[in-house]
Amino acid sequence: MAESVNDSDAESRISFGDYVVLKRGDVFKSVQVENKKKVIFEKQWFFLDNAVGQLFGTRFEIEAGGSLKLKAAKHSGDSLDSKEAGQDNRHILDDGKSQKLTRDDIETLKEQGLKGQEIVQQLIDNSTTFKDKTEFAQEKYIKKKKKNHLRYDTLAQILTLGNIHAGSKILVFETCAGLVLGSVMERMGGFGSVIQMYPGGGPTRAGMESFGFPSHFHETLHEFPLCKVNALLAGTLDLSEKDADGNRRSESSQETSGVSEERSSEPQSMEVSVDPQEEMRRVERERLREQKAQEKKVKMEEKRKKLASAAALLEGRNADGLVIASRFHPCPVLMGLLKFIAPSRPFVVYCQYREPLIECYTKLREQGGAISLRLTDSWLRHYQVLPNRTHPVLLMSGGGGYLLSGTTVAADAAKTRNQQKSEEPVAKRLKLDEISSA
Amino acid sequence: MSFAEYSEIIQEGDVVIIFLGHESMMPIKVQSGAQTQTRYGAIRHSSDLIGQRFGSKVTCSKGGWVYVLHPTPELWTVNLPHRTQILYTTDIANITLMLELKPGSVVCESGTGSGSLSHSIIRTIAPTGHLHTVEFHAQRAEKAMQEFKEHKVSHLVTVRNQDVCKDGFGITGIADAVFLDIPSPWEAITHAKSAMKRKGGRLCSFSPCIEQVQRTCEALLDHGFEEICTLEVLLRVHDVRAINLPLPDFGPEEGSADTPNTGNTSVICRTATPPREMAGHTGYLTFATKPRD
Numbered sequence: 265m266a267e268s269v270n271d272s273d274a275e276s277r278i279s280f281g282d283y284v285v286l287k288r289g290d291v292f293k294s295v296q297v298e299n300k301k302k303v304i305f306e307k308q309w310f311f312l313d314n315a316v317g318q319l320f321g322t323r324f325e326i327e328a329g330g331s332l333k334l335k336a337a338k339h340s341g342d343s344l345d346s347k348e349a350g351q352d353n354r355h356i357l358d359d360g361k362s363q364k365l366t367r368d369d370i371e372t373l374k375e376q377g378l379k380g381q382e383i384v385q386q387l388i389d390n391s392t393t394f395k396d397k398t399e400f401a402q403e404k405y406i407k408k409k410k411k412n413h414l415r416y417d418t419l420a421q422i423l424t425l426g427n428i429h430a431g432s433k434i435l436v437f438e439t440c441a442g443l444v445l446g447s448v449m450e451r452m453g454g455f456g457s458v459i460q461m462y463p464g465g466g467p468t469r470a471g472m473e474s475f476g477f478p479s480h481f482h483e484t485l486h487e488f489p490l491c492k493v494n495a496l497l498a499g500t501l502d503l504s505e506k507d508a509d510g511n512r513r514s515e516s517s518q519e520t521s522g523v524s525e526e527r528s529s530e531p532q533s534m535e536v537s538v539d540p541q542e543e544m545r546r547v548e549r550e551r552l553r554e555q556k557a558q559e560k561k562v563k564m565e566e567k568r569k570k571l572a573s574a575a576a577l578l579e580g581r582n583a584d585g586l587v588i589a590s591r592f593h594p595c596p597v598l599m600g601l602l603k604f605i606a607p608s609r610p611f612v613v614y615c616q617y618r619e620p621l622i623e624c625y626t627k628l629r630e631q632g633g634a635i636s637l638r639l640t641d642s643w644l645r646h647y648q649v650l651p652n653r654t655h656p657v658l659l660m661s662g663g664g665g666y667l668l669s670g671t672t673v674a675a676d677a678a679k680t681r682n683q684q685k686s687e688e689p690v691a692k693r694l695k696l697d698e699i700s701s702a
Numbered sequence: 703m704s705f706a707e708y709s710e711i712i713q714e715g716d717v718v719i720i721f722l723g724h725e726s727m728m729p730i731k732v733q734s735g736a737q738t739q740t741r742y743g744a745i746r747h748s749s750d751l752i753g754q755r756f757g758s759k760v761t762c763s764k765g766g767w768v769y770v771l772h773p774t775p776e777l778w779t780v781n782l783p784h785r786t787q788i789l790y791t792t793d794i795a796n797i798t799l800m801l802e803l804k805p806g807s808v809v810c811e812s813g814t815g816s817g818s819l820s821h822s823i824i825r826t827i828a829p830t831g832h833l834h835t836v837e838f839h840a841q842r843a844e845k846a847m848q849e850f851k852e853h854k855v856s857h858l859v860t861v862r863n864q865d866v867c868k869d870g871f872g873i874t875g876i877a878d879a880v881f882l883d884i885p886s887p888w889e890a891i892t893h894a895k896s897a898m899k900r901k902g903g904r905l906c907s908f909s910p911c912i913e914q915v916q917r918t919c920e921a922l923l924d925h926g927f928e929e930i931c932t933l934e935v936l937l938r939v940h941d942v943r944a945i946n947l948p949l950p951d952f953g954p955e956e957g958s959a960d961t962p963n964t965g966n967t968s969v970i971c972r973t974a975t976p977p978r979e980m981a982g983h984t985g986y987l988t989f990a991t992k993p994r995d
Binding site: 273276319321416417419420421423424425427429430431432450451452453454455582584606607608609610618622623625626635636637638639640641642643644645646647649651654666671672673674676 | 706707708710721755756757758759769770771772774775776791792794795796798799800804805806822825826828829830901902912915916919920930931932933934935936937938939940942944972973974980986988993994
């Protein structure tokens with residue numbers, strides 16, 4: 265199979281641990297390649313082990329027992345031939361170079377009694393489009409829609425309106441399981457930094473992992489908890505080193521550990537019966553306890569360092585962009601996080617619904633500090649393009665959610681409403697007739 | 703300043719965007735000693751711009767004020783001098799995502815036109831990628847080169863003045879993505895294919911007319927492209943307004959001791975109305991994948 269491997273192909277070969285996308289027709293699924301791990305896709309169970317070492321884009325068949333077998337590519341020559349030779353339709357299915365069949369073609373083949381359900385699978389390269397196609401495929405196959413349904417054309421707008429590019433410092437707050445975060449990181453290419461703001465315990469990144477970024481990308485990713493934002497803004501965020509009990513580390517910490525050691529040795533001297541087995545067990549328990557305490561200390565120190573590095577990036581209040589896509593009410597999130605953004609930088613807020621964004625818009629106009637505010641949504645229409653059979657197929661509208669975008673500007677120190685530059689024509693007030701009292 | 707990298711302070715030679723108010727902006731080139739006239743008065747580059755922070759408010763000679771913005775490809779798209787019909791951000795955003803553009807991507811584009819998409823591509827592929835753009839009109843090619851230089855991105859782009867259908871992109875086997883916005887894209891598919899990497903890549907063709915799309919799809923099929931898909935994307939902009947709705951007067955309630963006219967006679971609602979006309983048709987976007995050779 266791969267006797268003489270071209271070096272340049274090495275990075276295109278599948279390895280254990282890689283995230284890949286399974287494709288069958290219009291249906292896509294993201295999975296991780298793991299040793300002897302069963303994977304389910306399109307109602308079939310199989311193992312991905314035989315895919316390791318093969319190139320991305322390879323077609324496989326599933327054999328009985330669940331192992332993958334390379335699909336032999338038959339060289340049939342020009343596709344022109346297969347188009348003209350109407351009888352040889354089975355050819356089209358088997359041929360590795362075959363074009364994607366349209367619904368019409370498949371129907372014709374079925375009528376001719378062919379088992380069009382030959383299982384052909386592809387492993388294709390990691391990319392943002394997989395998730396996007398998954399969204400589209402979900403629409404098409406009427407699968408259960410996710411609660412926070414972000415359509416790929418909306419995602420496309422977010423990334424471009426937000427001017428997401430290498431070398432910038434971007435704040436992201438999302439609850440889309442890491443899809444938005446991953447897309448932002450892909451556009452940053454490992455340059456610059458991304459600070460993920462998170463509610464609650466910790467950031468969710470499952471979707472981001474599926475992108476399969478090289479490890480150095482992860483060094484550009486930081487996180488910061490929302491619950492510490494106010495402290496950071498007020499300058500009261502406590503970033504000092506702490507010991508395992510969460511107490512501020514000081515010279516006395518050495519003493520305390522010394523004391524605990526002493527204390528633990530005390531019972532020994534008080535023991536009346538010295539049972540060697542009991543003694544061993546006690547020593548072991550003590551050792552484990554200390555090991556755990558040590559691990560906890562290390563973890564807390566790591567956490568503190570991460571918090572400190574994220575805080576350092578934030579406190580300059582000079583981030584280059586802000587992306588919000590969450591189930592939280594966008595208004596307070598936006599007003600809170602905009603404080604960290606430099607002037608003359610874009611921000612984009614996604615919301616499944618329109619009204620919360622109208623609130624944001626209104627609030628921003630009152631407060632100032634933002635221009636070019638736009639509330640938009642996009643419509644996406646697919647076309648079937650075939651000779652004499654060209655027509656629109658699918659219209660996706662409304663369900664893609666809404667975006668509020670704008671650009672920050674220097675906030676006015678002494679702001680009066682009169683000073684505000686009018687951005688929209690004055691709303692026409694409906695005249696009230698004077699209602700005479702009854 | 704660069705269109706591919708932010709900076710904080712305005713310097714001599716920068717291209718900046720002056721924001722004048724409701725959808726009114728203009729690009730200017732910052733030059734020491736120069737002045738720019740606006741409806742609010744004159745902006746003196748040396749004192750009002752150079753050394754100021756991007757995003758600052760600038761008071762003009764007549765007393766009115768404006769904001770000075772850092773250029774971005776999106777701002778450039780709505781402010782650039784048109785030499786041709788251009789692509790707007792909505793289409794550009796989808797092209798960027800569906801072509802999987804990112805830092806390091808090598809992209810081929812034809813025609814360069816007014817450089818709207820070009821600037822966006824350059825921003826996305828920086829700092830390690832490259833754009834090879836082909837424009838058959840000599841003057842437009844020259845103007846594009848000039849602009850890329852002024853915008854400090856010329857190291858990321860090569861402009862070639864030739865006919866892409868006859869002479870291709872000038873490179874082979876190195877592109878991750880190819881974009882076509884020409885009258886007869888089907889004539890350039892062979893060159894597009896040879897420009898792309900052996901391991902495959904993505905292609906996009908933009909055409910205003912469906913007949914062009916049909917011919918292009920056929921050519922793509924003939925050349926072995928896969929995942930051919932044609933779509934159209936339209937942006938709807940919502941007008942956010944405060945509206946005043948009067949409340950009806952049903953007369954005094956039975957048995958009510960209240961004097962009339964104490965209640966509210968109208969209520970203010972915040973809403974967003976879609977515009978009367980949807981955004982016009984720009985063009986159809988056809989995407990395809992070149993599989994591994």
